[in-house]
Amino acid sequence: MNKTVFEGLMRVQTKLRAGKPVSVGWLFMGSPITAEIMARSGFDLLILDLEHSPGADESMYHQLRACDAQGVPVVVRLPEVTSATVARTLDAGAAGIAISDMTEGRAADELGRFSTYATAGERGTHRVARGAGYGMDWDHYKDEVVPNLLLIGLIESQAGIDALQDIAGTPRLDAIFIGGVDLAAAFGRLTEPGHPDVQNALRHIEKVVFENGKALGGLATSLEDAKAKIAAGYTLISYGSDLIYLRDRALEKVAELKPLL
Numbered sequence: 001m002n003k004t005v006f007e008g009l010m011r012v013q014t015k016l017r018a019g020k021p022v023s024v025g026w027l028f029m030g031s032p033i034t035a036e037i038m039a040r041s042g043f044d045l046l047i048l049d050l051e052h053s054p055g056a057d058e059s060m061y062h063q064l065r066a067c068d069a070q071g072v073p074v075v076v077r078l079p080e081v082t083s084a085t086v087a088r089t090l091d092a093g094a095a096g097i098a099i100s101d102m103t104e105g106r107a108a109d110e111l112g113r114f115s116t117y118a119t120a121g122e123r124g125t126h127r128v129a130r131g132a133g134y135g136m137d138w139d140h141y142k143d144e145v146v147p148n149l150l151l152i153g154l155i156e157s158q159a160g161i162d163a164l165q166d167i168a169g170t171p172r173l174d175a176i177f178i179g180g181v182d183l184a185a186a187f188g189r190l191t192e193p194g195h196p197d198v199q200n201a202l203r204h205i206e207k208v209v210f211e212n213g214k215a216l217g218g219l220a221t222s223l224e225d226a227k228a229k230i231a232a233g234y235t236l237i238s239y240g241s242d243l244i245y246l247r248d249r250a251l252e253k254v255a256e257l258k259p260l261l
Helices: 003-017 032-040 057-068 083-091 105-114 130-135 138-148 158-162 164-168 180-186 196-211 223-232 242-260
Strands: 022-027 045-049 074-078 096-099 150-155 175-178 215-219 236-241
Touching (some): 003 022, 003 057, 032 045, 032 057, 045 057, 074 083, 083 130, 150 158, 150 164, 164 175, 175 196, 175 236
Parallel strands (some): 045 074
16 A cells, blocks of 8 residues: 555544544446546545446456555445455455445454454465555555554444444444445335434434444435534545446536537
């Protein structure tokens, strides 16, 4: 991890540990071009999605390189915790890992262990990985970067809520991110995120997360929603993605043009 990206990661960690909000954008398109544009736009942190989005190791490397050139740290979202995928993703130079639909404390514990070298963890050692500067930054990587990798668990289901105390109580986990759409769907309210059942679940999650001293993240659907989340104590403020920005801007411009045709 180069110096500017590490500095960016530490700025994010310092803010989160102080309870201050950071801006988060998502990378859904699998493109190094849109990743580079997002990185240049001023977000504190980007999350590269490998759960629903196109791309594999090669496209991840290209996107990480594009963001590294701008000094912006990138957390990669994986669909599940496995030793191999966590290690491979971090070796590529990711600034952290986010795991979708975390449903048990064991998964949070494994994320911490699989992200950390022995004897504190179980991550396999690859000294010449890209994350370690191909071996040229190994000491810096193992001593400074690895202890500060940003580890996030997403809560998106009733099972996640049921296990939340164990998940949020995991020492190495930094943050909980609420997957609001999937959470609403889990209550049978996919198109009704404001339903009392969903809102009560959100309040419960917030309470448990704050009691355990973790950073809390969520999707802000508007500027007013972002303000409300910040006021409620959320510090990972997700505000759009490369795909959504392109879609919305394209729709807007075509709508402008249509009356002339």
